[in-house]
Amino acid sequence: MQTELLKQQVLKVHPDDNVIVALTDLSAGETITYGGETYVLTDNIPQKHKFTTTDLQPGEPVIMYGVLVGKALKPIPQGGLISTQNLKHAASSYSGKNKEYTWTAPDINKWKTRTFNGFHRSDGRVGTANYWLFIPTVFCENRNLEFIKDALNKELGYGKTEKYKNYTRQLVQLYQQGITPDAMLDTDLEINEEHFNTRRLFPNVDGIKFLTHQGGCGGTRQDSAVLSALLTAYIDHPNVAGATVLSLGCQHLQLDDFRQEILKRNPGFDKPLFMFEQQKSQSEETMIADAIKQTFIGLIGANKQQRKPASLDKLVIGVKCGGSDGFSGISANPAVGYAADLLVGLNGSVLLAEFPELCGVEQELADRCINAEVAAKFVHLMKSYSAQAEAVGSGFDANPSPGNIRDGLITDAIKSAGAAKKGGTAPIVDVLDYTEPVRKPGLSLVCTPGNDVEATTGKAGSGATLILFTTGLGTPTGNPVCPVIKLSTNTSLAKRMADIIDIDTGDIITGQATIERKGEEILEYCIRAASGEVIPKSVQLGQDDFIPWKRGVSL
Template sequence: MRHLLKVHPSDNVIVALTDLSKGQTLTYEGETYILQDNIQQKHKFVTEDLNTGDPVIMYGVLVGKAMHPIPKGGLIHTQNLKHAAADYSGKQKDYTWTPPDVSKWNDRTFMGYHRSDGRVGTANYWLFVPTVFCENRNLEVIKEALNKELGYGQSEKYKNYTRQLISMYESGQSPDTMLSADLSLQEEMFHTKRLFPNIDGIKFLTHQGGCGGTRQDSAVLSKLLASYADHPNVAGVTVLSLGCQHLQMDDFKQEIFQRNSKFDKPLLMFEQQKSQSEESLISEAIKQTFVHLVKANTQQRQPAPLSKMVLGVKCGGSDGFSGISANPAVGYAADLLVGLGGTVLLAEFPELCGVEQELADRCINKEIAAKFVHLMKSYNAQAESVGSGFHANPSPGNIRDGLITDAIKSAGAAKKGGTAPIVDVLDYTEPATKPGLNLVCTPGNDVEATTGKTASGSTLILFTTGLGTPTGNPVCPVIKVATNSDLARRMADIIDIDTGDIITGQTTIEQKGEEILEYCIRAASGLEKIKSVELGQDDFIPWKRGVSL
């Protein structure tokens, strides 16, 4: 078992891979350190005496400055280190990339759903979309009517659990007896067979927008909903509108065809204020959707080259191991996919703070780098205008597990994108059209980021986590990658891949990256039971372009 790791040769901090004790003497790369503090696993100590204002370097970049003197072997924490990041501008130097060897995947395919515009989905969903929050209740009624009857309902075990409590109450048993009772959580299956085996699910994008707020909010929401309607994992769309809201049906339809002039999926549109009654609206929407589901079910998976895969990379509930196990392993898988002609989307702009210049230099031209710099600076300025900023991004959980500053968090988060050149920078909801690594402007917030990444075209998302998070997406399967094996064991019901063996030295980043790519190929073919999909974690939060980190 390894105890220490210096991530980059120029770093002046070392990561503790196990819990270390004050006074312990350790030798690393020929240098001896006497620890001045207890160092918990995932936290860091400095390799030299630091004075007030001295820089702290990790991942080879500035991640903070000492607020007080820190002795060699001393722990860095929020009381002695403040966030700092290097300034940045446009592209300053050329970037040369040597792709990894991808020869053994050159002839590989995945089994996907081919769309008429040439894109390939990894799943086949039917989508219900409200143009305004007033229709959320009607969507819930339709969801209740369709999902269980067609075989897409969730487990009944918690309903059965509640029934047991009701039975105890009705029989006169006391609350203390109920609390101490060993109740059953066995599955109670209602309908195990799908009526439409080639339809992976019926999804409902309920939201709180479409009216009220600003017209700009509704315009952004229209682009977002249009991107989901156009998504390659979607077979068809049913749209419900009230009629008087900001986001009008015609505007939404126009947004779809502006995005994709070749859009030819079924688009069923219903307006409640033109309907005879709520009952007629809902029954007609169910009937027409059912008929089109019959047609959509005729689509079947067909072989597709790996170049047709669009992989989103995301982290959430991050810890001090994220940047040294799961994120670089996902980054290596991303490099493999780029080498095969595929597309990778790296988002979360607040979590690219401190590595902006490196990313700008990786852009393939000055125009793309300038767009990235503009989006980053305007986003941060907006946050600072209300008294915040990118520096406020780390959560209490991040900090407890070793991510002391945003720059430390960000430098590790950026590793998910690998090392490939950046071929494009996309604003929120802009579609990815260029194979290779793309940057997508979204918040760092888990659901807002996955929502936005899917809008740009991700057909699979690799989501790394060190603390655990149940985030999913309605139409893009979200694969959870644990940074440590303890998490993978404790939250096995939500974790798909464990990269903790990188920390213990049992495998390498490259080997784990290859394993992750193989998992993605199986997942894209419908051959893996992805936990977020199995649990129905269909999280969807539109970003209003306000201050969200």
């Protein structure tokens, strides 16, 4: 994709496409010339939406990104807008690996000797942060974790500023002064930062994180087993220095089983791990006090760890999109994909997930797998997932949200073909089921839902130490242990939601940057974030989203 193409009003993404993307609002009757062809628009074409290059009859295919993304429901004239009224989802069938795949890595010479400053673990992995975890084995302990969270974060310097408490206090004062509701609405109030202890007692510990959840009991035993595997993955995560676990005692997820799960995942596990069971304690107060004391001692040890140089092959980057728009597949996602290819060329690891958002490009991905066994696992997981959704009357075609559709992603296949660009072009070395750890350098696929938080939760569970998250609409998602870096697909969003966006890729749309240059910029930002030199907005805002997937139908 060349810059000079993006300087135009429109873009044809792939030579085989029979739709063209509007890079700016276009009007009915307007004449568009592109690639030596002339098109007269029969409809208004909003920015990010598409118009057809030929007349289409009902049942005829619509091709975008070089793949089938839908079929016409009714006649669509050349130059006509495609919409949910005239287009339905369609995707090509797929099987296992059908052909060999060759790949030429991008030029990585400038990064070969580069390093980042990370936290080295005894098993050879390197974290980009140093967190302490509090984990409940069952939702009954969430309340106790809230007490501990309030005490430790404020006293140890990890609390956030309380600007909204101050804002609310002003409203209380107005009410007490007898100000009417209408007058309150017309009164300008200040949102001031109200600081408490923000100087960290333990400067080498980046935070204390609390993984509250609604599982551990009351569901199926399978749900508890999956939850156990996920929580174990977080404790074993390279960004985690140690953990404190609270258990009630009678829940499905028993502490003995939890210990065995940890050793099963990592037989050499040697991090400090403190476990407390309420039904065996003298009192709730005693258990909470003991948990705080033991953790404090653990934090003293964790604080002795310091960042040290590590080669870039130690980076594990997850790639994710959420709140996508019609520009996602032509700006942010391919730019992230180029950064992913650079990291793979450096022998690092990249995790591409969101299986419902790979619908329509399955065969391309299967053919990119390094062997038939890896491709077969991918195909099995995709078809099982799809069948499960269809069994309850849904399907991957139901994936696009109203926001996606409003901003040009009319079918799941259109959304998916653009979403897959985040994974770059490298061969697929492995396919991981939910909570399976990354085992090989290179590009791996991870089975997760498309749901933003469930997907980021799963990526961190497989070992991502940074996550690149692209958005066209603006999505305030983060993760407790894995810094999430937000990239906007368009400059308007970057300006409007500057408090959550780290990198703007909208300059690709305006022709001011190339995919390659922006991909290099993204990798450079990752190196700085991995070294603690820059703190992503999601971390600054405390966006610690954590939702375990129960393996039910979630798109």
